[in-house]
Each structure stands twice: as C-alpha cells, then as structure tokens.
Amino acid sequence: MIVCFVPYDENICSYMTVKIVLIGAGNVGYHLGRRLKEAGLQVVQIFSRQEAHARRLAKEIQVPFVTDLAQVVTDAELYILAVNDGAMNEVAAQLQVRNGLVVHTSGGTPSAILQPYFPRFGVLYPLQTFSLTRPIDFTPIPICVCANNTADEDFLFKLGSIISQNVYKINDNQRAVLHVAAVFVNNFTNYLFQIGYDILQQENLSFDLLRPLILETAAKIQSHAPAEMQTGPAVRGDAETVERHLAYLEKFSEYQNVYQLLTNHIQKNIIIS
Amino acid sequence: MIVCFVPYDENICSYMTVKIVLIGAGNVGYHLGRRLKEAGLQVVQIFSRQEAHARRLAKEIQVPFVTDLAQVVTDAELYILAVNDGAMNEVAAQLQVRNGLVVHTSGGTPSAILQPYFPRFGVLYPLQTFSLTRPIDFTPIPICVCANNTADEDFLFKLGSIISQNVYKINDNQRAVLHVAAVFVNNFTNYLFQIGYDILQQENLSFDLLRPLILETAAKIQSHAPAEMQTGPAVRGDAETVERHLAYLEKFSEYQNVYQLLTNHIQKNIIIS
Numbered sequence: 001m002i003v004c005f006v007p008y009d010e011n012i013c014s015y016m017t018v019k020i021v022l023i024g025a026g027n028v029g030y031h032l033g034r035r036l037k038e039a040g041l042q043v044v045q046i047f048s049r050q051e052a053h054a055r056r057l058a059k060e061i062q063v064p065f066v067t068d069l070a071q072v073v074t075d076a077e078l079y080i081l082a083v084n085d086g087a088m089n090e091v092a093a094q095l096q097v098r099n100g101l102v103v104h105t106s107g108g109t110p111s112a113i114l115q116p117y118f119p120r121f122g123v124l125y126p127l128q129t130f131s132l133t134r135p136i137d138f139t140p141i142p143i144c145v146c147a148n149n150t151a152d153e154d155f156l157f158k159l160g161s162i163i164s165q166n167v168y169k170i171n172d173n174q175r176a177v178l179h180v181a182a183v184f185v186n187n188f189t190n191y192l193f194q195i196g197y198d199i200l201q202q203e204n205l206s207f208d209l210l211r212p213l214i215l216e217t218a219a220k221i222q223s224h225a226p227a228e229m230q231t232g233p234a235v236r237g238d239a240e241t242v243e244r245h246l247a248y249l250e251k252f253s254e255y256q257n258v259y260q261l262l263t264n265h266i267q268k269n270i271i272i273s
Numbered sequence: 274m275i276v277c278f279v280p281y282d283e284n285i286c287s288y289m290t291v292k293i294v295l296i297g298a299g300n301v302g303y304h305l306g307r308r309l310k311e312a313g314l315q316v317v318q319i320f321s322r323q324e325a326h327a328r329r330l331a332k333e334i335q336v337p338f339v340t341d342l343a344q345v346v347t348d349a350e351l352y353i354l355a356v357n358d359g360a361m362n363e364v365a366a367q368l369q370v371r372n373g374l375v376v377h378t379s380g381g382t383p384s385a386i387l388q389p390y391f392p393r394f395g396v397l398y399p400l401q402t403f404s405l406t407r408p409i410d411f412t413p414i415p416i417c418v419c420a421n422n423t424a425d426e427d428f429l430f431k432l433g434s435i436i437s438q439n440v441y442k443i444n445d446n447q448r449a450v451l452h453v454a455a456v457f458v459n460n461f462t463n464y465l466f467q468i469g470y471d472i473l474q475q476e477n478l479s480f481d482l483l484r485p486l487i488l489e490t491a492a493k494i495q496s497h498a499p500a501e502m503q504t505g506p507a508v509r510g511d512a513e514t515v516e517r518h519l520a521y522l523e524k525f526s527e528y529q530n531v532y533q534l535l536t537n538h539i540q541k542n543i544i545i546s
Contacts, residue, residue: 187505218491232460
C-alpha cells in the first residue's frame with residue numbers, strides 16, 4: 001500500500017523516483033527503510049556492517065544489501081546515514097558519493113559533521129524512540145529536516161512529507177535543544193519508571209499496577225499542556241504526605257534525593273491556575 | 274450496556290443489588306460513579322457539597338443527589354468516600370451509617386482513618402489519574418481493595434471484579450508504597466514533560482514535536498521492563514553529549530540540577546544486559 005501525504009502536483013513523480021541509499025539497518029534504519037518503501041519511494045540499496053541487520057531489512061523491503069562501504073553505489077541522489085553518532089565520522093570518511101545529498105538521522109549531532117566529506121549535506125531526524133521489536137506508525141512522527149542549501153532543504157521537506165504528516169525545518173541549534181528536551185521526556189522519564197519498578201519489586205508488588213497510570217499520564221499530554229496536568233502532593237502543598245514519602249524512601253537514598261529535588265522544583269515553579 | 278467481569282455464579286445477583294452511596298463527585302467520584310452504573314450496580318444516591326458536581330453526575334447516571342450529609346440515606350450497604358484526603362475526617366465524622374461498609378478511594382491514606390467512625394471499613398482504590406474532561410476505559414485500571422475483616426475484603430474484591438479486570442488485595446502498607454511509586458511515574462514524569470515544554474517554548478519550538486515521543490515512551494513500557502528500554506547519552510556513557518547538554522542548560526540552572534542528578538543515577542545504577 002502506498003500512503004503519501006503530499007498533495008498530488010506536477011513534481012511528485014520526481015520525488016518518488018529519487019534513488020535512495022540507506023546506510024545503517026539498526027533501530028532507526030530499519031523503521032525508516034520500511035516507511036520509505038511503504039510510501040513508494042525508491043530505496044535502491046542498504047548498507048550495514050552487521051550482515052544480519054542488513055539481510056533482515058533487505059528481505060523485508062526487497063532491496064539489495066551490501067556489508068562493505070566500498071560496494072555502495074556512488075550515483076544515488078540521496079544517502080541516509082542512520083548510524084550511531086560515534087560511527088558517523090568513520091562512515092562519512094569512507095563513503096564515496098559522486099553528487100548526491102548526504103543526510104544523517106541524529107538528533108544530537110550537528111549537520112556540519114558531514115561538511116568535510118560532502119558538498120551537499122543535511123539532516124533528516126525522525127523524533128521518536130525506535131525498537132526493532134515494536135512496529136510503529138510513522139505518520140505522526142515529527143521529521144526535522146535541514147540542509148546546507150535551500151533547494152536541498154526544500155527537497156528534504158517534501159520528502160519528509162511523503163513519509164510523515166509532521167515535517168519541520170529545524171536548524172542545528174534548534175535540533176540540539178530538541179535533543180536535550182527529548183532526554184528529559186524520554187530517557188529520564190524511563191528512569192522514573194525504573195524507580196517505580198524497583199520500589200514495587202522490593203515490596204513484591206507487580207509493575208502491572210503502574211502500567212495503566214503510565215499510559216494515561218502520557219495520553220493526557222497529547223491534548224493538554226503539562227502544567228495543566230500537574231497533580232500530586234508537591235503541587236497541592238501536602239507537606240504531610242511529602243514527609244511520609246521521604247521517610248519511606250530512607251531505605252532508597254538515591255530515590256529520596258530525586259523525590260526531594262523534584263518536589264522542591266514543582267513547589268517552586270508550578271503555579272496552579 | 275452492562276459489562277461485567279465476574280463469571281456468573283449463584284452469588285452474582287447479591288452483588289448486583291447491593292445499595293451503594295457515592296460520597297463525592299469530583300474526578301474519582303465522577304468516573305467511578307459512571308463505571309458502577311455502566312456495570313449494572315445499584316448506586317442509590319450521590320452526595321457532593323458542590324452542587325454543580327453532584328448535579329452533573331446525578332443527571333448522567335440518573336441517580337438522586339443531595340448536598341447535605343445529613344440527608345444521606347443511612348441504610349445503604351456500601352458507602353464509597355471519593356473525597357479529598359484533607360476532607361476525609363470531617364466527612365467521616367458527619368456521615369451517619371447504620372450498618373454498612375464504608376470505604377475510601379485514596380492511595381495515600383490508611384484505611385484506619387475510618388476506624389473511629391465505622392465498625393466496617395476499608396479501601397477501594399482505583400490506581401489511575403482521572404480528569405473530568407477525559408473519558409477513560411475503566412476495565413484495565415487496577416483496583417486495590419482491603420477491609421478490616423475478611424468477608425468485607427472478599428466482597429470488595431468481587432465488587433472490584435465487576436468494574437475492572439485487574440483487582441488486587443493490597444493492604445495499607447502496600448498501598449502506601451504504591452502511592453510513592455505513583456508519584457514518581459505520574460507526578461514527577463509530568464514535571465519532566467513540563468521541563469521539555471519549557472525548554473522548547475523558550476526556543477519558540479512547539480511541544481507537538483515531543484508528544485509522539487512521550488506517547489511511545491509510555492507505550493513501550495506496557496510490554497517491557499524499564500531497564501530494557503533505557504536509552505540516551507547517560508546509559509551509553511556518551512560523556513561528550515552529556516557535557517554539551519549541561520552547558521546548554523546553564524541558563525536553566527534548576528533543570529541542569531535535574532539533568533545532572535538523573536544522569537549520575539542512570540550511570541551508576543543501570544546495567545545494560
């Protein structure tokens with residue numbers, strides 16, 4: 001099935017025939033590759049150093065793969081580097097590209113990392129957390145694009161619009177800020193889940209007790225601002241409950257520190273309207 | 274429509290005809306009242322000091338309401354106190370109950386708060402965050418019950434099974450622990466969303482950019498343990514990114530403290546398997 005969000009215009013055919021090479025078949029590469037193919041775009045080759053990864057994606061989307069960078073075709077029009085931040089320089093240095101546009105998919109890395117290697121470079125950053133084991137609907141995922149020239153940036157924006165309903169032109173500075181914010185709402189949030197898990201486990205209580213609450217907390221935020229949704233002893237100034245919780249957390253001194261710090265901040269910052 | 278999760282047995286009719294009085298028509302009372310009625314249970318009266326709240330729920334589930342505690346019927350078999358923790362003592366002291374079982378719905382309050390007032394008391398705690406403006410599916414919500422005698426506890430367990438698929442016998446100590454854990458995964462998580470919101474706002478970036486990430490972070494946890502899902506610069510030991518983020522957060526010193534503390538803990542505690 002071809003699902004495409006760009007209204008039909010005279011140029012759409014040119015986007016749909018762009019030859020794309022996907023470098024990397026890990027979490028991001030896997031889901032991006034599937035979506036590009038599903039949207040009817042032309043992925044002509046997959047590269048991954050890890051043959052199992054390359055083979056899995058290649059089989060799924062029926063595209064040839066290579067495991068040697070020297071075998072990557074040089075005449076594609078778009079190269080998408082879905083590789084770890086740490087591997088970016090090494091891969092970029094070895095990649096031979098005749099005239100194509102080269103983008104990476106990283107939130108935390110400036111586009112300029114590609115400048116020494118390619119005349120045309122940019123970023124196509126899908127702002128989401130990906131796992132190989134979880135299917136994901138790509139259409140609501142924000143796609144943040146930028147490039148070192150306007151024509152390529154417009155091209156990436158249009159390409160993003162083919163795979164997602166939410167495309168943004170976001171420069172390197174803005175993307176760096178987004179990445180910091182994403183660490184708070186994803187990585188640190190997950191760590192709070194870990195604290196909940198750990199506290200319950202030590203009392204032989206199932207984490208299942210918290211799962212519906214976690215899902216609803218995130219669901220509420222889809223249509224409200226966080227400040228409107230803040231509840232709990234800290235925001236309602238319930239000092240007695242806070243003291244009781246801190247006393248209980250004596251046996252988890254690190255969690256007690258987190259509780260104290262976040263409670264202080266909530267009390268100081270949030271104004272109930 | 275009557276949806277009921279208790280397999281039919283000879284006693285089911287006795288549960289379905291129990292006369293229930295609902296004290297409180299705020300967030301919890303509203304959704305609980307709707308669910309009790311939907312499941313075919315007999316809510317005979319609603320009390321709320323706030324007439325608008327009482328009227329709204331009464332109209333919706335077609336049950337009489339009163340706004341004066343002295344007018345509450347004294348011969349019901351179950352009284353559910355869905356009132357704020359702070360109002361619990363005052364309401365309990367004024368409530369005249371001939372022989373019924375009285376329960377509250379609070380995670381943070383021991384059942385013993387009801388002991389001075391009623392011979393039969395307990396708790397029916399739905400572990401979820403409720404908003405008047407959001408409809409909610411009650412069936413997956415964990416219902417935590419306890420009572421001061423086994424017969425009432427069994428009764429509450431059966432009653433809970435009529436309105437939810439997940440009922441647990443949870444004593445006061447366990448519920449207190451659950452409440453601490455819920456503060457981490459709900460209240461503190463929401464505060465991390467607030468940090469993300471605030472950082473983005475100061476850069477004129479839309480919070481919509483983070484919403485899909487927030488939802489997926491919570492969705493992943495429905496079928497995985499948090500430790501398996503931990504990602505980000507802290508857990509992968511990416512000191513360069515951590516330093517860059519901390520430098521950016523210089524202008525948000527409180528957020529910098531949160532970033533530093535949580536990063537330290539993740540690095541110390543999480544072992545990637």
